[in-house]
Amino acid sequence: MQIHILSENNSVLNHFLGQIRNVNVHNDSMRFRRNIERIGEIMAYELSKELHYSDVEIQTPLGIKKTTEIKDQLVLCSILRAGIPLHMGFLNYFDSAENGFVSAYRYHPNNDAYFEIKVEYQAIADINNKNLLLIDPMLATGQSIVAVFNRLMERGTPKEIHIAVTIAAPEGIAYLEKHLPHNCHLWIAALDEKLDDKSYIVPGLGDAGDLAFGEKL
Ligand SMILES: O=P(O)(O)OC[C@H]1O[C@H](OP(=O)(O)OP(=O)(O)O)[C@H](O)[C@@H]1O
Numbered sequence: 001m002q003i004h005i006l007s008e009n010n011s012v013l014n015h016f017l018g019q020i021r022n023v024n025v026h027n028d029s030m031r032f033r034r035n036i037e038r039i040g041e042i043m044a045y046e047l048s049k050e051l052h053y054s055d056v057e058i059q060t061p062l063g064i065k066k067t068t069e070i071k072d073q074l075v076l077c078s079i080l081r082a083g084i085p086l087h088m089g090f091l092n093y094f095d096s097a098e099n100g101f102v103s104a105y106r107y108h109p110n111n112d113a114y115f116e117i118k119v120e121y122q123a124i125a126d127i128n129n130k131n132l133l134l135i136d137p138m139l140a141t142g143q144s145i146v147a148v149f150n151r152l153m154e155r156g157t158p159k160e161i162h163i164a165v166t167i168a169a170p171e172g173i174a175y176l177e178k179h180l181p182h183n184c185h186l187w188i189a190a191l192d193e194k195l196d197d198k199s200y201i202v203p204g205l206g207d208a209g210d211l212a213f214g215e216k217l
């Protein structure tokens, strides 16, 4: 798996990452959603450098300019519900991409720390021979991404696979390396230290879905 970590150099990305982690900003869910969306826009720009391009000629009012445009057909697929703002950031830049949405949640059958991932709702474009971008803000244990990926593979075979996450734990990266094809790209805005005993990322940011959309019952 080719891993790209985007926050290793100083940039405005680190400013947005700081705000989504900051407990003093967590009462502003609109800012949280917009910051995740802005991170998605930056990630889309960085990922666009790995895509394939065709030569084109653009007619301007004064002449013709030779340039390039993205040749790949993209399908953006995010994991509900926390994936929605990150998905919108990618879609702001890859505006002609097709889309998919899959729900996944942690089901705790014994009311303890053990959980299984339940994948239920899915609405996805055809992914055959296209570039699949699987989008989720948090890569904790990696089980949600792998469960959704396996479900997607029942529906077709993409040409390229890109996984895009905002914050990743080393445990989740190791899980993806074990369970996903070797030729995947993994795009990470920030790499954190570890998981806690409830499989939350430390220092992380808390519960991304709750911060974006409010607590669940
Ligand atoms: O790597 P994992 O251990 O699988 O955990 C990561 C998952 O947890 C979050 O979703 P959550 O289950 O909180 O659902 P939500 O979006 O409805 O809040 C996140 O968006 C990932 O999908």
Ligand SMILES: O=c1cc[nH]c(=O)[nH]1
Binding pocket: 082, 138, 140, 199, 200, 201, 202, 204, 205, 206, 207, 208, 209
């Ligand atoms: O740290 C984590 C782990 C899973 N899901 C989250 O929203 N946060």
Ligand SMILES: [Mg+2]
Binding pocket: 082, 207, 208, 209, 210
């Ligand atoms: Mg959540």
